[in-house]
Amino acid sequence: MHATDLQRDKVSRLVTWGHWFAFINGLLAAVIAVRYVKLLGWPDTLLAQFYSVITLVGHFSFVGFLLYLLLLFPISLILPYSKILRGYAAIMATLAHMVLVYDILVFDHYRLHLNPFVFDISFADLPKLISNPWLLVAPAAMLALQLLLANGLWKRIERLARRNWGGKIASVMISLFLGSHLLHIWADANVYQPIVQQDEMLPLHYPATARSFMASRGIVDEETLAERETSAQPTKQLTYPTKPMQCVSTPSQPVLLITVDALRRDMITPESMPFLSEWATGTHDFKNHYSGSNEAGQGLRSLLYGLLPAYEASLLADQKSPVLTSELAAKGYNLVALGVAGSQLEPSTQLALQSFTLKQEQPFDSAAERDVQTTDQALKLLQSGNGKLAMLAMLVQYHAPSVYSTPVGYVGLPTVKPELDINEAQAVLFNQYRSSLKFLDSQLARLLAKVDSNTLVVVTGNNGQEFTSLHNTLSRNFSDATIGVPLMIRWPGDVSKQISYPTSHYALAPTLLTNLLGCGNNPAEYSLGDSLYAPSTLDFLVAGNRRFVAIKTQDSTTVIDKHGDYRVYDNGHHRIRDAKLDAPILLRVMKENRRLFAN
Structure with a gap:
């Protein structure tokens, strides 16, 4: 076998390994991101629960694949050495998951996802955010897990390749990703609040909408949508008021x-x-x-x-x-x-x-x-x-x-x-x-x-x-x-x-x-708690x-x-x-x- 063929096979194996590594990390991210759902409250309806699950898996599988294309794939071509790539991939995956964990902490604290403004504020509040002792050992534990995953996959990559699961799994992930966006288009057009209220739940998530397009084509009616928005089934996001009101006066003045x-x-x-x-x-x-x-x-x-x-x-x-x-x-x-x-x-x-x-x-x-x-x-x-x-x-x-x-x-x-x-x-x-x-x-x-x-x-x-x-x-x-x-x-x-x-x-x-x-x-x-007279x-x-x-x-x-x-x-x-x-x-x-x- 020529040297070029050996090199090509080596790169091909690295690429196959990278796809599996990205896929498993996408699933791991989806498991970690379940915390977002718990923070907002598990949806009450079966359809909204189904949407949450397919969105978590589809979204983070897509994000994982994008990160692979940006961070791992070029390295596979430039430095096709498995030990270097596995170590580099483990470090990058650890950093990505730690950013996700930090975003969850920020979301729990501020109900906002990380951006330059929120990062400045959250960094000033860092001691409070990372007050849990487990957060101090989480990066080391995650790095160890990623190294174990990277090396374990490398040893089994030929066995996985022979089973020909890659194409089927990719089809399922694509279907979940597209299905979540299609379901959101329907929910947005019909003002289905149990789904629409999850719009701001996940980082880097921009669910598809087509309300304006559908309204312009007469598929949905804007006035009907407005009525549905005001008559939607209530959620339980706030405790407002936090205690029952105790109002004793019976005023006679209009x-x-x-x-x-x-x-x-x-x-x-x-x-x-x-x-x-x-x-x-x-x-x-x-x-x-x-x-x-x-x-x-x-x-x-x-x-x-x-x-x-x-x-x-x-x-x-x-x-x-x-x-x-x-x-x-x-x-x-x-x-x-x-x-x-x-x-x-x-x-x-x-x-x-x-x-x-x-x-x-x-x-x-x-x-x-x-x-x-x-x-x-x-x-x-x-x-x-x-x-x-x-x-x-x-x-x-x-x-x-x-x-x-x-x-x-x-x-x-x-x-x-x-x-x-x-x-x-x-x-x-x-x-x-x-x-x-x-x-x-x-x-x-x-x-x-x-x-x-x-x-x-x-x-x-x-x-x-x-x-x-x-x-x-x-x-x-x-x-x-x-x-x-x-x-x-x-x-x-x-x-x-x-x-x-x-x-x-x-x-x-x-x-x-x-x-x-x-x-x-x-x-x-x-x-807010103020009074006009003080x-x-x-x-x-x-x-x-x-x-x-x-x-x-x-x-x-x-x-x-x-x-x-x-x-x-x-x-x-x-x-x-x-x-x-x-x-x-x-x-x-x-x-x-x-x-x-x-x-």
Whole structure:
């Protein structure tokens, strides 16, 4: 036999050995990754259990094969020496499995997988993560196992080759991999939550979806999908609240909550909103208040739930209404919402408003026209109760400022030169925004003039406003302009006051539950834990939307995207180049983000 033939046979044997080594390590990784399933809870349905099993095996077999192609196959060609390759493969497999184990620890701790951002934070928290003694010996034990596996396979590789199992096993693994993705496409199209809720379970796992394609072809209906998302079988991801609510008061005062999309705190002036500026002098006026988001829907949810954005997906999966609205309903309040019954209402917002009766809206041509109709509906509801909101908890939401809307023919405010550092195009939006606020002020005057003095009234914004139409810019902007909103509360019979320390939307629900309904629970059992009437025990504020999370401290704001990339801004929303993550603050945020998880 020629030397080239011998070399070819040697490489062929090494390649065959490498395939078997990768396959067995893929199965080993799947066994280790069962921990992910246990952390999220074993699925309740047989179909979801089947999906979990085939996804574990199919996914890690695929990852193992990719790692083989990247790390082992080239070495088999460059250095076709079995001893070198076996040692190298054992070391690489050990490192891969230790990364998987570390990712499991991180996922257990933060409910996130490793990325540059999470690695920085988890490394700062390393002593706590590896506190178990077995983790100190795990690398050595894994290396010994990998060396045993590598050498044992090498001795038996010819026997395995003769049995011709390779092609059959490869077919099974490919079938499992493709089958899991096809099953996920079906589950996503049908909003089958026991499967869809596993999307973030495994590292490097990107399950296939085809909802948009199927909807565009008329195979599935988007409205039907939205209904299924809100009516899906609840899961048990959170303990919310962590203890049964103990609310002893039976209040007799009605509640009116007025929220406005895109209402900037610094624009509530006697010129732009004369009525609200005057009305605020008779309230508890929170001068340094923040929303939980720079987007209206998430801002409203932070107001009702009092929970950080990290819990939103689990609240939707568990189908958990806000404790605030549930307790109001339990105390006999009739919850009614006006101005929120749009056809594009997000499933998570529908869930937050589940306890409310949503009043049907008439067709409208503009947001201003919609707001006029909302005021008319609210006034009609007041009149039907003899001018009182007797045991009525009413949510009234206005939208005009978010799109700079005013009625046709409306004479707004005279144009002025902005004191803000903005360009000419932004100045046009600024002045249109002022006119929209003046119009909104007239609607607030119409409504609040008819509200009984015994009514608890809350006026706030869901989010702020930045004068630009660039959505990408707005999504990342968590400056005071976009999350700084007014908050005014008129407690019947209480004296007015101004409160200057920082407060947030997260504190409204616990404040109402404690002061209105007499709930004796520790607010941390169902919310972030703050109260509006005491400075926050936390020295940071978390705000977020679907794309970004922002952590605001006294000196800076760190904005983090889903991939772990981050930017740090000063209080003027100017980016600080080469700024580092504040690890202690971020660790506390991570702890708060997982406090209510059931597992």
